[in-house]
Amino acid sequence: MLERYGHGGDLVTASDLFGITADEFVDFSSNMNPFGPPEVVLHVLETKWRELDRYPDPAVRGLRSKLAQRHGIKPDHILCGNGAAELIDLAIRALRPNQGVGLAVPCFGEYADAAHKYGGSVVKVPMFEEDSFRLSAERVLEAASGYDRPGIWMLGSPNNPTGVTVDRDLVLQLLDTGAFVVIDEAFLDFVPNEEAITLIQEATRRPNLLVIRSMTKFYAIPGVRLGYAVGSEETIAQMRGQQTPWSVSSLAQWIGEAVLDEEAYAHRTQRWLAEERAWLTNALGALGCKVFDSITNYLLIKLPDESAIEAAQLQQLMGQRGVLIRDASHFEGLNGRFIRVAVKLRELNERLIQALSECLQQR
Template identity: 40%
Template sequence: MNDKKQPLIEVYGHGGDVETAAAAFGRQASAFLDYSANINPLGPPQGVITALQEGMSAVIRYPDPGHRRFKKLLAAELDTDPKRILVGNGAAECMALLLMGLTPRTVGVVDPCFSEYRELSLKFGSDIRSVCGHPERDWRADKADVMELLARTDLVFLGQPNNPNGVQYSLEDIREIAVCAEQEGTWLVLDEAFIDFIPPKDRQTLMPELQDYPRTIIVRSMTKFYAIPGLRLGYTVAHPDVIRKMAGKQVTWSVNGVALLAGEACLGSGREYELATLQLIRAEREKLIRGLLAMELDVTPGEANFLLMELPRPWSAGRFQSEMGRCGVLVRSCAMYPGLGERHIRLAVKDAGANDRLLAITAEVLGNPSAGVT
């Protein structure tokens, strides 16, 4: 089986690239059922759509380079000081600004993990050190291994919940890791891009006590939960000294005025949208897990809006991605993730109709023995 013969849709290292998929599979970009990107299936809150429609006249003005109104609203939502917040053009820009502002010589990652940790670090001249999660722990690393990584690096990225497996570390473990970061003089960056998809009572986050850990930094995304990935909006919460170092590297107006309007509307969308999202994701994630397990697939029981699974032999991720793509469904190959194998893929969690269609097409594809062999 040779995956190199199959169309590769992650040419930029991420899911959601429908233009590459359109060229690879000969379909219109809009015709795909996209399970390769993890976006809220409800779409943006209606208040966001309304704010964008009514606020389009703002495009004739420069955006506020200090993001003051949005930052004030966000600080109130998080119960923190606006001086502890930096707004970025997506979570990826926040990570880049951290690397530019803190200039770590060595960066630690816990595989498998979001590819940008490694790619951004290399782009900005850092050396990479890594430890690996264990399949029997749903791809979490041992706490001792993470703490050892902190001892030999200047900055460590840790997903909470982690992408692509969707699991959290316990709050007790995160606290101990944060204490270790203080003792070692290492920066700990907690990537909470998907934590909004977890019910508040189940979120293992240091956000309410972050001031107790000056070397711990939290990065979050607005684009996944509120379904505005095309606008790019994220933020960092950290000690004011860290925020100043990041701001000193940020290009003026990197966050556009339309994104800021959308962000303000997101924060004003109310609890009804949040509750509807959490209920949908939980119910549909459980349904997907049941359906995939019934096909004898190995599924990691993540808590976010996506699932990591391993295909049966003789399938490979590349071959399965090709067969699903020909059926109009995009899935995320995880074969290139360090720590995972050639049969791992990731699926988003969508609405009931889309998930029923996904399960039916998956069963059809896996039920064709010749499709899995090249």
């Protein structure tokens, strides 16, 4: 199983399974910007390496200041972390909900893992294929007002693996119930009009709202591990009190500050994605796949009804061809008919379509 450790992008496991070196794979199982890290990352590595004999800034002041300027908020509303995964964990650890954690499934597995790690229960609101996996306000608000109502809601916007955002009005209604709401906006940078969608400004004004952002997906630096959370000063202080000292390395801080200035890189990525996502969606549809609408850089796909192949078998056949896909049946609420793929550059997307066409024709 490629998702041995719960995620895509595990090239070591893939090499063990398929006998192919990591460099030979085209990895559609993880959702990174295919342009790779901005050039400025190399400049940072070349010019700052001698400073690695110093401790990192424990308060991450330089990066927090740049993020605050970017979002028009105060640095005290920001906590930087070792990727969004650490911040999800810190949110649960700091808030310790007595009434459990509310999730809209299918969703990122780290939400439930964090809740269970600290002894919390999980309340699940299902999203259905017939609704294009959009979150029903009626179902959420019913769960939010019930006897077992959650103390915290953790919602992806865009959601992983569906690529759909949560309706802003629904989030505000949840906040009005008194619940604490954590919005994971890890992939929102890929959306050109993110300013109209993000709840970062709202999170500085609402004591029961926290927004989590990742910097690793958009800037293609997952090996660096970097993300940040925005919330009330009180919530941020609570999370900081639970955080391991020097959680954000010097390299992560330097690179984070540098990439925030890469506006041309950001605009290029957003222009490319709008065109390439449409091309890939059409190409997958031509193979008989059902592709669900996504506003970000990955697509949830249902395999053709006439094909007997299941996601796990397809993942094996594709892996043997050097193409890695995500078996989406590992997301709760999805069955063996679903896969997830990243959107990559045209040449690589063509390779995906060719390999997928060959595999779907096998009996």
